[in-house]
Amino acid sequence: MSNTFDTKKIHAGYVSEKHNYSATVPIYQNVAFNLHDTARTEKILAGKIPDSYTYSRVANPTVDVFEKRINELDGGVGAVAVASGMAAITAAILNVAEGGGRIIAPLDIYGAALDEFRTLFPKFGIETDFVDNINDFETIEKLIKSDTKAIYAESVSNPITNVADVSGLASLAHSHNIPLVIDNTFPTPYLFNPIKYGADVVVYSSTKGINGHGNAVSGVIVDGGHFNWGQKKFPQFLEKEITLEQPGRKDTSFAGVFGKAAFIQRLRVKYLRLMGAVLSPFSAYLELLGLETISERINKEVNTSLKIAHFLEKNEHVEMVFNSGLLNTSQKELVEKYFPKGIGTIFSFQLKGTSKNVAKLLDNVKVFSYLPNVGDNRSLIVNPSEVTHREVPKDELIKENVTDNLIRLSIGLEDASDLISDLDQAIKIAFKE
């Protein structure tokens, strides 16, 4: 029997019999696990006892359920949870391109990710070729060089909600033997599963819609399990690995031992275990709790987002609404193909005014919270050019429509008409003489 999303979000990855029949996932707040005896220790370390634990930096039963659940919701071969979305992006990119190489990515990615690709990865020998439009396959194909290691994109971009043509990008990447890495934070696994459309690696800031309650920072990496990592372009998967040595085993490389799951296994052993950005069991518990209501939350929030977008489109002080879910852009076909349940709960709009009008609006909202986060049960509002995208050079921001008059909303579970009234009164004050 294969369950559907709403059953998996409650049950996947958890067997209560193994946890004293606890009905909900317990929090294993311990660091280490008794090895019991030396014979058992040997078996554990040889990977011969499934779901056995030694030390919580390597694996923890509460975190493990969260990883398994996300993996099942996304249809991967394995997942690793980490301390933040940025830790997920860092581990995924280093695991792909460690030792040097190039990545292709669009300019309109998450502000901190853009800063990392522009200023930090180069110090590790990883350069990025940026494109203005991730769906411009001709330009991307021309940028693919012999040392290009991956194409990276957000399924729905922040804050303009551009939708990436994931199947097209996957075909393009695979025709050059490189993987496609997708940041699927905005849609969450409920609205979109990139692996189904050919993505090889999916990263999440589960701080956002997966958690849904704004109470724990966390990240996850999911491995689609279709990419062949056993090729010379990715020597790290072909090298001998000391932790995989076993009597009688000849090929001790990650590709040799794990085959299609080489990526996620290596990420756990090298990047989780050694770099150590682990998710705490308590945070994993909060993520699991959030996941239980993800469909119900996001359905309502998508619905409210569209009502608010329609209200803004008609408002005399609004220049432009950026919400590809309105199906009024050239992206209509992509949205209909990939996002039948909606693109998400986050979108932006430009005021017919200046940063002064924006400031007045922000200072006068009463229901919306003014802060730099998304995917909360509370509705959130922010001015990206000043807050979330500070580290992005101005000329690039303007290219991405992140102008001084842009406002980003993340819609929560409050009543739609209260949210509309709140924006309405704040916009009126923002434009009062």
Ligand SMILES: *Cc1c(COP(=O)(O)O)cnc(C)c1O
């Ligand atoms: C928030 C966010 C991140 C970073 O996640 P953290 O959990 O804050 O580290 C990465 N990508 C996107 C699209 C995000 O919204």
